[in-house]
Every structure is written in structure tokens, then in C-alpha cells.
Amino acid sequence: MSRPLRLAVARRPGRPRGGDDPQVRDALLEAARTLFLRHGFRAVSSRQIAAAARVNPAMIHYYFDGKDGLYRAMLEAAIAPVLTRLVAMLGQQETVDIEALARSYMRVLAGNPWIPGLIVREVLSPDGSFRQAFIRDFAGRFAPMLRTVIGREIDVGHLRDDLDPSLTCISLMSLALFPFISLPITTRVLGVETNEAGLEKLIVHTLGIFLRGVARKETAHA
Amino acid sequence: MSRPLRLAVARRPGRPRGGDDPQVRDALLEAARTLFLRHGFRAVSSRQIAAAARVNPAMIHYYFDGKDGLYRAMLEAAIAPVLTRLVAMLGQQETVDIEALARSYMRVLAGNPWIPGLIVREVLSPDGSFRQAFIRDFAGRFAPMLRTVIGREIDVGHLRDDLDPSLTCISLMSLALFPFISLPITTRVLGVETNEAGLEKLIVHTLGIFLRGVARKETAHA
DNA sequence: GCATAAATTAATCACCTGTTTAAACAAGTG
DNA sequence: CACTTGTTTAAACAGGTGATTAATTTATGC
Secondary structure: OOOOHHHHOOOOOOOOOOOOOOHHHHHHHHHHHHHHHHHOOOOOOHHHHHHHOOOOOHHHHHHHOOHHHHHHHHHHHHHHHHHHHHHHHHHHOOOOOHHHHHHHHHHHHHHOOHHHHHHHHHHHOOOOOOHHHHHHHHHHHHHHHHHHHHHHHHHHOOEOOOOOHHHHHHHHHHHHHHHHHOHHHHHHHOOOOOOHHHHHHHHHHHHHHHHHHHEOOOOOOO | OOOOHHHHOOOOOOOOOOOOOOHHHHHHHHHHHHHHHHHOOOOOOHHHHHHHOOOOOHHHHHHHOOHHHHHHHHHHHHHHHHHHHHHHHHHHOOOOOHHHHHHHHHHHHHHOOHHHHHHHHHHHOOOOOOHHHHHHHHHHHHHHHHHHHHHHHHHHOOEOOOOOHHHHHHHHHHHHHHHHHOHHHHHHHOOOOOOHHHHHHHHHHHHHHHHHHHEOOOOOOO
């Protein structure tokens, strides 16, 4: 029992044995993702994040140049994969099937439950700190793309010709996104189920509403 | 020029002449509404509110027992009138016209632009501090009511009989609410207009999508 | 082996937070 | 007049904030 403290301390000062370990950096990113997305940027302190990552608070400044930098890094790490996949999905194919697009979009939201929360907190909230970047890097490109696709469908005659493309965009986004951002409420006041079967029912229902809502009279939904 | 400071200070200590002035209290409530709804609870300090109200910070504790109490009072003052009106609107009439209901609901949102922001920040955001009360006092009553109304319309045969009432509720809320909470984004990426004409177009468009989406085949929309 | 660089710690910095206190002043009351 | 009550102020309080520093330990290059 000569040096009992050694066992309690996870890591003593000094350069670690292994080469360059991304342990500390990754632990900080993970803790930041959990805490920032749950409680928001201002509500979480650097000390809390460091404690959750079992790391010294000074490491935040060492690796990310402060709390702001950690936040930015966490946002990029969280958003980038999904974003690029979604944009690629829309950019690859020339003929876009709106139904398939909405379907995979909703599956992405259901598969990454932190996305709706992030959108609500950082994009839709007044003063959302990510709003500007979100508009520039994503919405600014995605929304006009979608409008173009819808406009073409209207011109071709697949959709009602009295539709406004922009407003139809909004309706589609509303139907596809809002159910997920309101999930914490609707599960409690409407008893919506979040399992796989419930998700599939939601998708089918939503697509049913939208497709009937935009279809020409002759082209009634199957 | 014996006591020049008197002119610079707006009010010296002591009981004011008039009876009980609600000036300070109201000034605090107004400043709180402006700042809280714009920047959120945590981002605004007591000193900022007091400064905006041109009042000593201690007045917050004197009148509202602290920042929390001021927040609660501000929420109640802001929500109560709209809330009671909306619930009364749904409770009075026995035969509910869904189209008229959605229409007036959207007009309320458009007429009180701070409501969408408040819902996003305090209800939909994770850790939204108003979420519990919102569910208990409003959504918990409003949503089941709406579901009942929709379910009856399905049973009567006005709507498709393969519709799920709960999911149809969500679709209606999505279509009616989301365009307003996403307005700061869509105005910039889709150029949506927010004037009276644009609002009317949005309402007509949204109702067109929804009513066609839920209508039976025979009962095609006008 | 020795100097240098990298990684980590404990301690501390200046500042801001919500709140509280003690006093000052004005009005009402006897 | 004295006394109490209500309102307001300036000042301070205890605690938390992000950021920084100096010291410490280890790994690496020569």
C-alpha cells in the first residue's frame, strides 16, 4: 500500500507508450456528441465534457483549441457522413423517384435519431449556431435541387399542374421530417410506436398522404 | 449644479409616488419575452434582462423570486391567451370542420410569429424546459381531441377508411406547423414569401395537399 | 545518453453567473 | 411626530465558467 493513488488515477502525466493515440481526442468527441446533442452547447460545461470523457479539461484546449472548436469538430464529425451520403444520393441518378427519395430520407432520420434533435436545436431554433453553415452547406443546395425535381415532375404531367414547386417542397419536408422531430411529444400524447413496424407504417402512411395530395386526378394512387 | 447626479439616474431608491406601479414588473416581463424567445433561457443573463428593462437586477428576485420565476411568468403570460382561445375553439362546436380548424390554426401561427420559435425551443428541443407543462396543459388534451375528430370523420366515411387516426393527426400537424417553424430557413433557400398573399397561398396549398391526401376516391377535392 | 518534442496533470487566471444583503428613500398610519 | 411597510439601489457573495500556465512524465531522434 505504498502508492495506492496510482491505481485510482487512470493515467499519469507524460507521453503515453503507444504511438499517437486518438483515445483522448475521440473520447472528447464522443462525450461532446452525447452531451451537446442532449443538453445544448451552453448548458454543457467544458468540465462536464472532460469528466464524461475521463480527461483533463485542458485537453479540450489542447486538441480543439477550446470549447468552440470542440463543438465545431463534433458537428462536422456527426453531420459529414450522413450529409455526403444524402447529397450523393440525390446527385448520382438523373431520374429521381420522389417516393424512393422520401423513403430513404425518412429511413436515414429513423436510423440516426440524433439528427432530428440536432436540426431542431441548431438549425430551427432562433440563434441556432449551426443554421448559417447548414443553409450554406446543405439546405441551400438540397432544397433547390428538390424543387427542380418536383418542378420537372409537374411539367411532365406526373403531378398536378396547379402545384407551386416551392410550397410542394415544404409540404414534403414537413411530412417527412416533422414526425421525427415531434416524436418525443407524439409518443406520449398519441402513443406512436417507434419500433420497426411502427416506422414502416409511418412511412407508408406519409407517402400515401403526399402522393395522393400531389397526384393528378387521373393518376390516382395505387 | 449642486446635485447633478440626480438627473443622470432615472430613479432614486425609495417608494414611488403613485400607488403600486406595475411598471417595473411589466418592463421585466416584456424584456424577458423579447430576450428569452430570441436567445433562449440560458443564453440570457439576469443582468441583461434587467438592463433591457432599465431596472436593477435585484428586482427580478423581488418580483419573480429569481430568474426561473421570471421565466415561468413570461411563459404563462405569453402562452395563456392563445392557448385558451385555441382550446375553446375546439371545445365549443360539436361538429368540427377540419379544414376550418387547420385554417384558423395556421392563421394563429402566422399572427403570433413567436409561437413557432417557442415551440421549437421549449417543447421540441431535447431538454426543452416547457415540454412537460406543454404536454400536460395543451398537447395532452389537444392531440387526442383532434384524433377523435379525425377518427369520427373516418367512421362516417368522409375520409379514407384505411387511414390511421393517430398518424393522420401527425400528418396534419406536420403540414400545418412545420412550414412556420422552418420559415427562417425556407425564406432563404426557397424564397418563400411571408406577406399576406404568400400566407394565403401557403394555406390553400397545404389544405389542398392534406384534403386530397385523406379524401376517399369518390370524394375528390373540389 | 542527451536534448527535444509530445502529452498530460494540477493549479490558477480573470471573468461572469444568479442571488442576497444592508442601506436608503418614499409613502402610509397612528 | 414616530413607526411601519413597500420599493429600489449599490455592493457584495459564493460558485461556476472557459482558458491558461508551469510542471511533470514519457517517447523519440541524434
